[in-house]
Amino acid sequence: MPWFEALNLRKTYPIGGGEKLALDDFSLCAERGDFVGIVGRSGSGKTTFLRIVAGLLRRSGGELRLGGREISGETGVTDEKIGIVFQEPRLMPWLTVEKNILFAFLRQPRREQPTEKADRLLTMLGLSEYKNAYPDQLSGGMAQRVALGRVLCYGPELILMDEPLGALDFFTRKSLQEEILKLYESEKKTILFVTHDVEEALILSRRIVVIDEGRLCADIPVGLPYPRRRGDPRFAALLEEILSLILSRETL
């Protein structure tokens, strides 16, 4: 049985007296340590899927299992921790960088907060100097690093990333892609990574899932070693294959 299973997920939104189908019998499995890139055009259901897994949205039907256990349809609560990195950093503006990283533990007494782990993460993410800075003193890339650190500090087995690099400039994006890969290789977490950038998905993911109109269109393994180069002919062939798949569905 796969470690993570989404089976026949359905999600409908009420729109003007009718219903819009955002996810239509969508199924996806992942093993522990997998890195699954989920690509598709805007409105294809990528974010809806991630928000359901994170427990931020109620599903209309289907099942979700993590580590063999059902994730509650009401709240998404499970024994296994799930963390999500959003497109925007969503840092608490009144907390320092360190406190933002420790955010999941602020409800606990101070002595029970994993401050050493936070320090380690700050060093790993190159943020040690900014430990006592506030979010409005950070650049977009640094803020997104803090958001990443916040999730890693929480220690989830499954990390959901909803276009976390979507709002960043080209150079920051490249450096954060490398950072995410480093973290993935060192932490060995399972990652579901939503993006509309197929190239980015190819650089990062072990598998790429194409989603269109709430349905799974393709599940393509990326059998290339890290780090991946755009100049690699196999990279270009995969990019071509996925892009033509998405574009052909667009013209339907």
Place this chain on the structure above:
Amino acid sequence: MRSAWWSPFLLPGPLVVLKSFFALVESGELLRNVAASVLRIVKGFGVSAIFALALAFVCGVNKRVLRQLTPLMEFLRHIPPMATIPMLILWFGIGEASKLVIILMATFFPIFLNTVQGIVQCDTGLREVARSFRYTPRQTLRFVVIPSALPYILTGMRLGLGYSWRSLIAAELVAASSGLGYMILDAEQLSRPDVIMVGILVIGFLGSVMDFLLAAVTVRIHAYGRASGAVV
């Protein structure tokens, strides 16, 4: 002292005002009146802040309560506290209670409305972050909503504090025998514009000091007050 430019009766000169100030300090009259007024402000503002914050949190968290209370609040908000003085004397007599109610009426709405605004406008993205870390609604309120609403709460408190000084004269119109408002009204009866000026300046000074203290306390509690520009 006479001035060729203006009548000292209409606007007493600074030296005359300063002299009156020292005379009032020396006689202990100023300190007595300041103490009486500050006590009224502290009591009226304190009670008002407790009520306004408590009701604002109930309304901010429970949208149904807010919807049902909004028409009543809108109605009450537009009634000037001074217009209610005759009724307040009937209900509460001419003692301290009616004076406190006037201050309370003047300070309640800025605190209440700003706090509700702060809670309602708390970024849903930040609430979602808390939810994703499995924060309970109560934990979300404590660790996300209240800190996020703090600049609004502080603004409401500072506006309320300012209004409480403004309503002081109205409050001390009600058969007062002490307080800066009483001192000003008494000076008016005695045609002492210099004493009136002392009263006005002292109210301005005390208002600024209390506002500064409130801001300073909030900065110590929360750095966000400074970061958000709510505290200067």
